Amino acid sequence: MEQDGSDVDLSDDDLDPLTAEQCRTKLLLLLEERKRKNRLEERLVLKMRNLNDQLAEKRDQVEGLQRTLETEQAKVENEVRTRRAERQKRLSEMDVRIRQYLTEVLFRSKQQPKALANKEGGAEQDQQLAKPASAGGSSANLSMILVSYFKPGTSERCDLRYRVNETTSVRQLRYDSCKYWQLDGDEFVVRTSVGSKVQGDMMVHEIFKDGEIAQVFLLPRIMNNTVVSEAEKKSILPKTGKLGRKSASLEEGAMLAGIGATGEQELRKCGGGSLMVKIAELKPSEYLARIRFRDILVYLLLALMWAWLWLSNQRWPGQSFAIVEDMARVLVHDDFYQINSTAQALVWWQRSYSRFLSPPFTQYNLPFGFLRLRQQKVQYTTCPSPILSLGEALLAGRNCTDDSAPETSGMLSEGLYAYWNHVDSHGRIKGGNYGRGPTPPYMYTSDGKLYTLQGSSGESFDSSGYLVDYNLMEDAPLVATSIEQDILAFHQNNWLDARTRLITWSVTVYNPHYDLFLSLDYILETPPGGQALARIQVMPFRPNNRETDQENMEAATFHIRLLCALYVLFSVIPMEVAARERVYKAGGKYLITLMGIADQMIVLTTFVAYFWQLVLFGQDATVDVMRDGKTQFQHFAQDAERYRVAFEVDGLLVIFLMVRLSRYLAISRRIYLLWKALDRLARRFFYLMAVNVMLLIFWTFLGNTLFGRMYNDEHWHSIRISLISVFRLYRGDGRFLWMPDLRQSLQRDTSFYVAASCYAVCFYGSLVLLLQKTFVALAIESFALIKLSYDPRSQANWNRERIFRWVLPDLVYNMGATLVERLEQKLSQDKT
Structure with missing residues (x-):
């Protein structure tokens, strides 16, 4: 246990008993402690830095609030001080001005005191713009003049305060002013406030009279000017003696100067005629301001869209033909107009039915669906007694008709019924059922499939009557046999007689060359007077106008026309009303003027044509519309009438569009x-x-x-x-x-x-x-x-700049002018 050093005292007081291993361990512990202290020091430094930043931010915020508080506290004092200074300044200027006026009045001095050089503001500019009276015409104290310029076509005036000295010439003034407004200096002249034109070689301080306002106008130059102003005529009058000017009228002075009579003098000679030109109407310049280039483009686009629609339906020479006229020649319409009675009507039908079933009609056209032959009858009634005493024998054996009572009986003829339902020995209906419709000719029918037709007399006839249908899409020889047998039966059973008042033949034809359907109606009226009235109604139509690629392109033109109509409604009409309000104070009257009516009709006809063509004729497919016509009779006269009305609406649009475009010819003064x-x-x-x-x-x-x-x-x-x-x-x-x-x-x-x-x-x-x-x-x-x-002179110089201003909107023109100016400056710098 002693060898590993785990029980050894590692304190700093006693290092002698430590071994090398224990010293190494103690060294590592000390190094680890130092690293920990270093990390703690870094964290403390970072925290102090963040606290210092927050303290600086708080200090700045407090200082800002203190400055705001000081400003608000001193605001009232500053305002009082400013008002006091301004009042003192005005009083001093008023004192100087009063002293000047008193000096002029008391001493009548010809030398006006000089304007104070240390004065600023509006008083100094007034002294500089008003030329004082001076001896000998000198104006050494004139340091600023006012240059005014009116924008073309508007009443807006632009002013420029221009500093001058004794060496400033009128030519320099003109070029500097034109450069300031980006104008051509050679196309403008300078006139004083009294209308006198000044020469370019004159000095600016010499062009004003004593006490005259130092203001000039920058006006367009008119090369062939023949009108002399009143001030110019007064300045050239002859002088006599010390009194200066002769006490003669301006007309006499003008005649002495060789100028001749002016237009105003001629108007004075006309008496009440001079009042004609004083009516509150637009001046030509104001009228031109209402003619905008984009409006002309919109109306021209409408005209081009209509022209494209018309040309898209035309064929090239050699490929086109008159479909209605050619069909009239093939079907011999002239023979129909020569019918004089009901008997001749059946004879005409017997001679003409084959034309609907054989070439050349079927070679270029396809009969679609059924052909309907129909008649309307009236009832017999007792003839009235004759007014004259001629005897009852005159009315013996005669039957009279009551035209107010139509014939609606269920069975017209027993013989016709027997023919229609009799079966021969071969098991075939004698009348021939090939191509025949389900409706028998002896029964009164009102199925509503035939639209109301109008005869030559103007009377309208409903769809009821005695009728028979023939399917022209079946085998032509068999259909012809059925028609031939039925005609003979009609003759034998008097199907058409004196009671018949109307006979119609209705059929639908398809022409694949033009992709058009045609509704044909032959209408024959037989009034009791005896003279038959014939009328043929042929109207082309398309059930759907949005099925082919060409028709879809035509639909796109209708969308463009709708956008143009919206522009006319929300831009042109409000602009015209506002322009009329500025002159006549009654802008609504524009709506009852010729141009106002034209604008309203253009919008109305465009909307009607859009919804008529794309909504009414763009919903159902042609196959769906014409499907029922293959199995039973279907009358398409109403669809053809709507199709014709759509083109009539387009015709009205073109009429009012041409009227509206004719107004822009008035851009010429003579035409205006x-x-x-x-x-x-x-x-x-x-x-x-x-x-x-x-x-x-x-x-x-x-x-x-x-x-x-x-x-x-x-x-x-x-x-x-x-x-x-x-x-x-x-x-x-x-x-x-x-x-x-x-x-x-x-x-x-x-x-x-x-x-x-x-x-x-x-x-x-x-x-x-x-x-x-x-x-x-x-x-x-x-x-x-x-x-x-009429003034033959050009009223406006249509240079390139004016044309661009008229064509382009103000924003686009200003941006383009700025870019061009910068490009020119860059090119000039590159050259230098």
């Missing part, structure tokens, strides 16, 4: 003035035309009452003849009124000529002299408006 003059002239013309029509009606009825009824004159005995007589008087032919033949002269009373003279004088005074002269005066007035208002 013509547009406004024609608008004013058209409204007055329509009013006078209405007055003219009312007067014509009045003089027609007055002539008929006065001469036709009182004097029994043959030229006025009816309203129609009286209207012709009025037109003869209007043309200047009055011989029939004053110079009749000898027989009429003997019959007429003297009072007739007195009445005729008064009538003619009043007629010519009201119609010929008043209205015709008024029409001429309105035309001359509009011409004078154009002549006096």
Whole structure:
């Protein structure tokens, strides 16, 4: 136990009895203790560092709060001190200004005290912008002027305070100002506040008069300017003696200077005509501000979308044909219009049914489903007794019809019933059931499968009647045999007689070359008068417009048109209403103007066409729509009518779109003035035309009452003849009124000529002299408006910068201008 050293004292007091092994053990223990103390020291140092950081953060926070507290405590004192200083400054400036005014009033000194150099703020700028009176026109104290620039097409004014000295020229002022606003210095001129143009080689301090506001305007240069301002005309008037200017009018001075009469002077000579141009209307510059480039693009896009839709349905020359006209020639529609009776109707059908079953009709077209032959009858009734006593023998053996009572009996003909249901010795129905529909022709039927048809007389006919169907999709020879036998049976059993009022043939045809279905309806009215009225209704249609790739591309154009219509609704119309409010204070009136109605109709027709084409004709597939037509008769006239209405809506869209695009031609000043003059002239013309029509009606009825009824004159005995007589008087032919033949002269009373003279004088005074002269005066007035208002000079310089400003939005233009300017600066630096 003693050898391993486990019981040895390891204290520092007694080291002699320790062995080498015990010393090594003690050394390791001491090293371990030192490491532990070092780790403890590191942790303590880290903790102290964190505490110091937190303390510094707290100290900064406390110092910030103390500074905030001190600032808030001194805020009131600082505000009081600032107000006191500002008040003292204003009082001192007011004292200086009062002393200057008193000096001028008391001593009438020509030398104005110089502005205080150590003064700042608005008072110093007012002294610098207002040129004081000085002797000899010198203005040594003029150190700043105000340069104003109006943005094109707007009333927004931009101001620039420009410092000048005695050596500053007008040319330098113009170029510096144009550079500040990024304008071309050669395209602008400088004018004073009184309208006088100044030359570029003049000094700035020499262009103002004594006491004149030191303000100039930067205006576009007009190369062929012929208008002289009032200030320029006054400055060039001749002077006489010490009194200076001659006491002559500006017009006389202008004539002496060789200028000639101006447009304003011409307007003064027109009296009330000068008020025409003072009506509250848009100026051409303000009107141009309403013409936005993006609006033109939207309307052009609408027009291009319609043009693409129209061209996509067209064929190249040599591949296209008129499907409706060609079908009319093949089926010989002209023969149908020559039918005069019900008997001829069956004869026409006997000659024409084969055309529906044989080439060339079936070579290029496919009869789809059933053909329906239908008639409507009325009942017989007792003939009324004759009004004249001609005897009852006149009505013997005659049957009269009651057109207000349609025939709805269950059995029309026993013989036709026997034919239709008789079976011959070969076990085959005698009438032939090949291709025949289930409905017998002797039974009154109202199945609702035939839509209402309208005849030539305008009367509408429902789907009821006596009818028979034939399936044209079965074997053509067998169907032809059935039709031929049925026609003979109809003749023998008088299926069509004097009671028949309507005969129709309805069939649906498919043309694979154009991928179109056609609804054909032959309508023959036989009124009791005896004259048959024929009408053929052929309407193409497609049950679905979103099945092929081309139709899907056409559907995409409808989506684009819808977006354009939304832009017109939420951008163009509000802009036009707001622009009208700025001028007329009644923006809602834009909606009843021609352009407002055009915008509303464009939006409405686009919405209707979108939902009509893509919703109504885009739900059910063609196979599903046409499936029932293979097993029974199906009438598609209503679908064809809807298809036709969709194209009519597109036609209305194009009409209003062209009206709207015509407005943008007014971007030319000449067209704008013509547009406004024609608008004013058209409204007055329509009013006078209405007055003219009312007067014509009045003089027609007055002539008929006065001469036709009182004097029994043959030229006025009816309203129609009286209207012709009025037109003869209007043309200047009055011989029939004053110079009749000898027989009429003997019959007429003297009072007739007195009445005729008064009538003619009043007629010519009201119609010929008043209205015709008024029409001429309105035309001359509009011409004078154009002549006096039209200025042949260019109102705006359409340079590259102005074009870009008009085409691009403000944000895009400003970004592009900044990039171009930086690029130019970089290129200039690279060159230097």
